[in-house]
Amino acid sequence: MRFTRVLSAALLMAGLAAAPAAADSSPSAGPSKDDGAPTEAGTSFRTATEIEQGRRATANGSAGDYLYWSFPADAGQRPTVEATVKLPETHAAETWRIDVYDGLRRRQACQWGAQTRTAAAGTSSVELACVLRTVRAWSEPWADDPLPGTYYVRLTAVKLPTADLGVPVGAEIRVDSKDMGGAAAVDGSLSEPLVPGIAMTSGQEDDDSGSNAVLSAIEPEDGWSSGWWSDRWVWSGIGAVLAALAGIGGYALTRGSGRPSRVPPGA
Structure with a gap:
């Protein structure tokens, strides 16, 4: 007895003891307010607009443009990218697509989601989604596994009639992540996240080139490699x-x- x-x-x-760890595996809650959220998008990887996870960003552009955003993702997270394209009242059938690239500009495959969709003539909007694989703490050099660092989102029309080229469109994008917990934990980690330079400034002189690379200033709320603790x-x-x-x-x-x-x- x-x-x-x-x-x-x-x-x-x-x-x-296990209850708090189980609670940590729920989807990460983002800010409820979008005050100060970006209202424009970049036109290349180097000019990609930085956005935080859990906040909705907007941008205006023209059909046929490439729109770029960037966001941080840490180990153990499974990011989900959702985009909505608002189309003019009159247009022909158009096909839109979102692609996600990691910090090395390698295109990352979507586990599921409507990555490419065709908007029928007269449709007011089209919605796209891409659920990435879980970000790993480390990987073999030859593998293309998603790693901690900056990720880029590219939104564009892949099939566009000539008559609709250049017409104004609006875009909304939101990135959320689910913490996968101990099931995704691995031994080992990167020494530094994959956060490449996004711009060059001439305000600070360098002995060699006269300009310095500026790294992405955005990072996870708890800092990089914050997911070392897991329910494992x-x-x-x-x-x-x-x-x-x-x-x-x-x-x-x-x-x-x-x-x-x-x-x-x-x-």
Whole structure:
């Protein structure tokens, strides 16, 4: 009975310890307000507009333009990119597409989502989505796994009638991430996130070229490589506690069964 009470108490404590870790695996909550959100997009990788996860950015452009945004993604996150293109009242059938690239400008495949969609003639808008693979803490040099750092989103029309070339369009984009928890945890990490230079400034003189590279100023809320803690640590601790209790219980049972039986007097 005593061993049973000890085991029950240990399981209750383990469950309470695992609860916060399970809560951390829910989708990350972004800011509810879009005050100060970007209202324009870049036209290349180097001029991509930086956006934060959980906030909706907008931009106006012309059909046929390339629109670029960038956002940070850390290890253990599974980013989801959603874009809406608002079209003019009169237009022919158009096909729009979003592509996501990592900090090395490698195109990343979408696990699922409507990455390419065709808007029928007269349609007021078209919605696109791309769910990326989970960002890994490290990878082999030859692999194209998503790694922590800056990611680029490119929005453009891939099939556009000549008559609609240059007509004004509006775009909305939002990036959210789900924390995948210990299931995506791996041993090892990058020494630095893949955050390439996005601009060159001439305000600070350099001895060699007279200009300095400016790195992306945006990063995850808790800093890079903030996902070192995962529920894998909790479940490892629970396993250790249960193994210790099982050892104690087995020892107690073995010791009890090994005692010599008492012979009553006068037998």
